[in-house]
Amino acid sequence: MDGIGVELDCLAGIRVVDFTQFEAGPSCTEALAWLGAEVVKVENPKTGDPGRRLRPGKPDDDPWYFHQFNANKKSLTLNLKSPRGLEIVKELLKKADVTVENMAPGTIERLGLGYDEVKKINPGIIYCQVKGFGTGSPYEKSLAFDMIAQAAGGPTSVTGEADGPPVKPGPSFGDTGTGMLMAISILGALYKRQKTGQGRRLQVAMQDAMIHYMRVPFSRTQLTGKAPARGGSARSQPGGLVPSALYPCQPGGPNDYVYVFCSRANPEHWQRLLKVIGREDLSGDPRYDTQDARSQRAAEVDEIIAAWTRRHTKEEAMKVIGAAGVPAGAVFDTVELMSDPSLAERGIMQWVEHPTTGRYKVPAWPVRFDGTPPRVGPSPLLGQHSAEVLSEWLGIDKAELDALKAEGIV
Amino acid sequence: MDANAVAPNCLAGVKILDLSQFEAGPTCTEALAWLGAEVAKIENPKGGEAGRTGFADPCYFMMYNANKKSVTVNLKSERGLALVKDMARRADVFVENFAPGAIERLGLGYDVVSVLNPRIIYAQVKGFGEGSPYENSLAFDMIAQACGGAMSITGERDGRPLKPGPTLGDTGTGMLMALSIVSALYQRVQTGKGRRLQIAMQDSIMHYSRTGFIYQGRTGKAAPRNGALPLGGGNAPSGVYPCRPGGPNDYVYISTSRANPEHWPRLLKLIGREDLLGDPRYDTANARAERAAEVDEIVAGWTRTRSKEEAMRLIGAAGVPAGAVFDTVELTREASFYERGILQEMEHAGRRMTMPTWPVRFDGAPPPIKPAPLLGEHTAEVLGDWLSLGGAEIEALKKDGIV
Numbered sequence: 001m002d003g004i005g006v007e008l009d010c011l012a013g014i015r016v017v018d019f020t021q022f023e024a025g026p027s028c029t030e031a032l033a034w035l036g037a038e039v040v041k042v043e044n045p046k047t048g049d050p051g052r053r054l055r056p057g058k059p060d061d062d063p064w065y066f067h068q069f070n071a072n073k074k075s076l077t078l079n080l081k082s083p084r085g086l087e088i089v090k091e092l093l094k095k096a097d098v099t100v101e102n103m104a105p106g107t108i109e110r111l112g113l114g115y116d117e118v119k120k121i122n123p124g125i126i127y128c129q130v131k132g133f134g135t136g137s138p139y140e141k142s143l144a145f146d147m148i149a150q151a152a153g154g155p156t157s158v159t160g161e162a163d164g165p166p167v168k169p170g171p172s173f174g175d176t177g178t179g180m181l182m183a184i185s186i187l188g189a190l191y192k193r194q195k196t197g198q199g200r201r202l203q204v205a206m207q208d209a210m211i212h213y214m215r216v217p218f219s220r221t222q223l224t225g226k227a228p229a230r231g232g233s234a235r236s237q238p239g240g241l242v243p244s245a246l247y248p249c250q251p252g253g254p255n256d257y258v259y260v261f262c263s264r265a266n267p268e269h270w271q272r273l274l275k276v277i278g279r280e281d282l283s284g285d286p287r288y289d290t291q292d293a294r295s296q297r298a299a300e301v302d303e304i305i306a307a308w309t310r311r312h313t314k315e316e317a318m319k320v321i322g323a324a325g326v327p328a329g330a331v332f333d334t335v336e337l338m339s340d341p342s343l344a345e346r347g348i349m350q351w352v353e354h355p356t357t358g359r360y361k362v363p364a365w366p367v368r369f370d371g372t373p374p375r376v377g378p379s380p381l382l383g384q385h386s387a388e389v390l391s392e393w394l395g396i397d398k399a400e401l402d403a404l405k406a407e408g409i410v
Numbered sequence: 411m412d413a414n415a416v417a418p419n420c421l422a423g424v425k426i427l428d429l430s431q432f433e434a435g436p437t438c439t440e441a442l443a444w445l446g447a448e449v450a451k452i453e454n455p456k457g458g459e460a461g462r463t464g465f466a467d468p469c470y471f472m473m474y475n476a477n478k479k480s481v482t483v484n485l486k487s488e489r490g491l492a493l494v495k496d497m498a499r500r501a502d503v504f505v506e507n508f509a510p511g512a513i514e515r516l517g518l519g520y521d522v523v524s525v526l527n528p529r530i531i532y533a534q535v536k537g538f539g540e541g542s543p544y545e546n547s548l549a550f551d552m553i554a555q556a557c558g559g560a561m562s563i564t565g566e567r568d569g570r571p572l573k574p575g576p577t578l579g580d581t582g583t584g585m586l587m588a589l590s591i592v593s594a595l596y597q598r599v600q601t602g603k604g605r606r607l608q609i610a611m612q613d614s615i616m617h618y619s620r621t622g623f624i625y626q627g628r629t630g631k632a633a634p635r636n637g638a639l640p641l642g643g644g645n646a647p648s649g650v651y652p653c654r655p656g657g658p659n660d661y662v663y664i665s666t667s668r669a670n671p672e673h674w675p676r677l678l679k680l681i682g683r684e685d686l687l688g689d690p691r692y693d694t695a696n697a698r699a700e701r702a703a704e705v706d707e708i709v710a711g712w713t714r715t716r717s718k719e720e721a722m723r724l725i726g727a728a729g730v731p732a733g734a735v736f737d738t739v740e741l742t743r744e745a746s747f748y749e750r751g752i753l754q755e756m757e758h759a760g761r762r763m764t765m766p767t768w769p770v771r772f773d774g775a776p777p778p779i780k781p782a783p784l785l786g787e788h789t790a791e792v793l794g795d796w797l798s799l800g801g802a803e804i805e806a807l808k809k810d811g812i813v
Contacts, residue, residue, distance in 0.1 A: 010593040023621075035593040050669055064627030068620045132731075134771075136750045142726030144733065147640060147648075151663035152722070152733035154741055156638070156650070158575025159564065166650055166661055166735045168638045169574030170563025171618040173582060180585045185770040187592035188420035188445040194599055200418075201773050207733075208752045208769035214576040215766060216433075217738050219469040222763055227659065227737030233552075233561065233573040244552070246561070246571060255632070257571055259556040265460045318557070322547030327537075329553035329612075331571045333562040333632035334622045346541045348613045360627065363620055366613035367590040368539075370606050 004347030005364060005375030011037035014190065015393070017089070017096040018042060018073065019113075022051045023146065023172060024130045024206060025102030026069035027179035032098070032186065033072035034365040034374040040389050041070065041380065042089060045077035045408060048382040063357045063379075071352070071362070072377040074385035077410055080111050085409045088394070089113070094122050095393050097193075098186055102130035105141045115201050125199040126189045130182055134205035144206050149174035153210020158217045161232040178209035233259070235302050242294040242301050243273075246331065247309040249317055257331045258309055258317040264291055269326045276324045277308035347373045354378040386410050414751030415767065415778035421447035424595065425796070427494070427501040428452065428478065429518070432461045433551065433577060434535045434611060435507030436474035437584030442503070442591065443477035444768040444777040450501075450792045451475065451783065452494060455482040455813060458785040472758050472782040473765065479788035482813050485516050490812045493797070494518065499527050500796050502598075503591055507535035510546045520606050530604040531594045533587055539610035549611050554579030558615020563622045565635040572635075583614040638663065646698040646705045647677070650735060653718040661735040662713055662721040668695050673730045680728040681712035754779045789813050 014037040018029040026041075026049070033039040043049055051069065054062045076092075079085040090113075093099060099118065101108045108114055108129070115127050132144020139152070147168050150156050155174070160167040182204045189200045211218070217228045236242040244261040262269035267290075274283050282304070288294050294301050309317050314330035321328035332340075338361060343349040350364045355378070364376045390396040390410070404410040424447040428439040436451075436459075443449040453459050458480070462471045484490040495518075498504060504523055506513045513519055513534070520532050537549020544557070552573050555561050560579070565572035587609050594605045616623070622633035625641045633641050638650040645668040650661040666673035674693075678686050686708070692698050698705045713721050718734035725732035736744075742764055747753040754767050758781040767776050793799040793813070807813040 008593075010597040012597075031589060035590070036597075054668065062628075064624040065621075067627075068624050134746075134750050134752065137746050139722070139726055142722075143729070143731040145665055145667070145731055147638075147663055147665050148731045148733035150733075151650070151661075151735045154736055154738055155574065155576045156663065156735050157659045157737040159572060161566065161569065161572070164566065166638065166659060167565060167572060168640070168663075169560070169576065169578075170565075170622060170633070170635065170641060171560045171574060171578060171615070172621045173576070173578055173618045176618050176620065177578070177582065177585075180582075180589060181768070181770055184441060184585060184589045184592060185418075185445070185768075185772065187589060187596060188418065189772070191592060191596050191599075192418075192420040192422075192446075194596070201771075203771040203774075204769055208747075208750075208766075210576070211741065211752070211766040212769050213578055213581050214738070215473040215581070216470070216577045217575060218742070218764075218766060219467055219473050221738040221742060222469040223467060225739070227739045228575075229658070230575070232570075234570050246556070246573075254635075255562045255571060257556075257561075259552050259561070259573075261550065261552060263550070265463075318544065318547075322544055325548065327548045327550050327553045329549065329556035331556045331561045332559055334559055334619075334626040335632040337559050337616060338623065338626060342539075342542050343613070343616075346539050346613075348539065348610075348616070363613075363616040363623055365586075366609055366617050367586055368606075368608040369590070369594070371608075 004372070005350055006372045008034065008369055008374040009036040011035045014038065014098065015096045016040065017092050017099040019099065019101040019103065019108065021049045021102065023069050023175035024178045025100055026051065027176040028130070028183045029100050030069055030071055030073065031180065031183045031365065039073040040092070040385065041073045041075045043075055043077050043382060045079055045383065045410060052382070067354065067357065067360065067379040068362060070379035073380055074389055075380035075383055076386045076389045077383035079409050082409050086112055090121055091394050093118055093125065096122065096125060097190065098126045098128065100128040104143055105131055119199065123199055124193065124197055126186055126193070126202060127199065128182055128186060128202040130178055130204055130206070132206050134208055135203060137205065146172045146174035149178070149206035149210055153207040154214050154217065155210055158214060158228055158230060160230040162230060164230065166230065173213060174206050174210060177213050178204055178206045181209050181212060236298040238298040239295050242291070242298045243305055245302055247306045249309050249312055249314040255331045255333045256314050258314045259329045259331065260305060260321060261327050263327065272324045273321065273326045276321055276326070277305065279304060350376045352376055352378050355381065414749065414775060415754060416772070416775040417446060417777055418772035419446040421445045424448065424503065425501045426450065426503045426505065427497050429506040429513070431459045431507060433474050433580035434583045435505055436461065437581045438535070438588045439505050440474055440476055440478065441585065441588040441768060449478040450497065450788070451478045451480050453480055453482050453785060455484055455786065455811065458482070462785065468761070469763060472763060475782035476765065477780045478783055479792055480783035480786055481789045481792045482786035484812050487812050489807070489810070491517055495526055496797050498523050498530065501527065501530060502595065503531045503533065505533045509548055510536055524604060524606070528604055529598065529602060531591055531598070531607060532604065533591055533607040535583055535587055535609050535611070537611050539613055540608060542610065551577045551579035554583070554611035554615050557612045559619045559622055560615050563619060563633045563635055563641055566637045567635055569635065578618055579611050579615055582618050583609055583611045586614050586617060645695050646702040647709045649706070651710050651713040653713050653716055653721055659735045659737045660718055662718045662725070663733045663735060664709065664725060665731045667731070674698070676728045677709070677725065677730050680724060681709065683708060751776045756781045758782060759784065
């Protein structure tokens, strides 16, 4: 581990029993771990979280995915289908502050760990469920993954080229975006519990969570009564905000673009932009001087800007336009971000040392606490912390543990 | 307010001094308001926050400022600044997302506020992080989505980068800050100490784009764009399939998983193509990957004769992940969202409006929405409650143009 990043202890002493898998649940419990909670991931002794692998039944062969969403957690293997395994997990739940699950609809109840059961054994627990669709939704029983949530919650409908088919936004916020809303709610419930001692039941659906991230399109719909058309990002929209588009840069690779935009709220942006691109001759020109005038001449305005951006790299364009006080952003790809020294210096990208994968770099929790983000640790090996957790939480000694292992329960 | 909604009341008694504007900051403080905090939004007496008018969209402000109180204060007057400092002494949390340097120029930087109130959680949202080469640059949602990698992984395979439609750069950032604020509040109960929290929108986008970094970890290459498919390629059949009647959003997303070999036979049975069960041309994920176009046509042959709602229902019921591409109008019309309290209706300044609420249910119900405040609606109330200013004093402040 590198020196950047501190162990945050905001949630020190909080115990989380984590039944989650893949991304929507694990991103939530990982955030809690970064904030200092003790997160114990309960995994099937044979194969663990399916997020550990690309193909079912095969060895762990997708460490990248698993590392990304399970850093700083502990792994405890437990066969929940054996009576003794179920008994042990109930003992753990008695000692837990929070439990989170995102299994397919009905599964946790079939395991005998539904809300009613768990609440009986621990009335102070915050019991959290992430599903694809809400209780009471017509699709309540359906399976969901990130792309299904992004389709059914609206994001895919507002992403794509004009006249093209809908496109899935690349970021997996159907998963991580849902996980974050649950994490905030868990913290709210924990805060309250300090006074009341009472547990709560929290539920979020991925489809519902998507709506939260697309309230700008919903706001437009309130005004117009129509679903917003997809417009791509290649050109400013006639009648819309002009300029606001991706402009091509040197040397013309697939991500060599810079996004430039002039805010409606600040008429200075256009004047500043003209100066940067050496077109002061157009300053005060009534064809372009106001937002309304420019919105009638979107294509011309785009060409005025592109004529300049085509002669610069995206980094140059972003630096120069940004420094002039006009919003500008290069389209950075993952390799460029991964190798950006300032992200590493600030601890936003961190190196992690893992016993089997070796050294790798990952994006960390991006909020700085008193100047430093939390330190990212490695994701756990399957069952790495079984002995530690069972001993610390339940006082199970080595002989008992060996017996449990021999029976395939741990 | 909605009968299906109950205030979760988690943060009752927590006072938030909110100097945020537009979306990245306001979504954060709105989430805190939904969880029960008292959020006092400080606004310029002349016109208020830029988001009230900046996008020529009155609904925009309502979306991001529900359940808050509005207090007008002229921060450029000495007396106004003194009032806000007094409020900072009594607040638990301070949130701002001005352009870089602006809050310090106003005389309300971290060094000043943390001295006034060592218990305060001082939270700042900026476009780029302190120490970034772009530290002093402005940012809005699309700039963050460009610089944080989201656009590089969104778009058709051989096409240009695209901005994802949802405003992840703003709301996504606000959510990460909200989570950090509540955890700092939680810890403060024991320590009594405040903290400084900072987030950059560029950094935040990377948090939501981690599947891109995973792709890079696997391949060593920059994560590509892949149209409707996941970055890793997707297991055939996967993607958007056309439905009746062929409108711009009449598609159903189907995603068969490599992890579950049952999805393909379930789908074949549903679409009446049992004749292909066990056919070696299509029977394994690898075989289908070789014939992805044929497989897509087999599925599309069925979806084209169905509406997306019907397709979603039938495919979902068969145990295969499927989601219709719903647009905002269709979602707004869906009755079950109102029954569940996820969409709520409210009235604001004579306008009736449908609003999505905080989508997490607490003990079965999400929080109720109260309309965004009118400009200065709560000035007298908050200055009275927080600072014990009387009616006469507030009148005098109004007359002087300070509140």
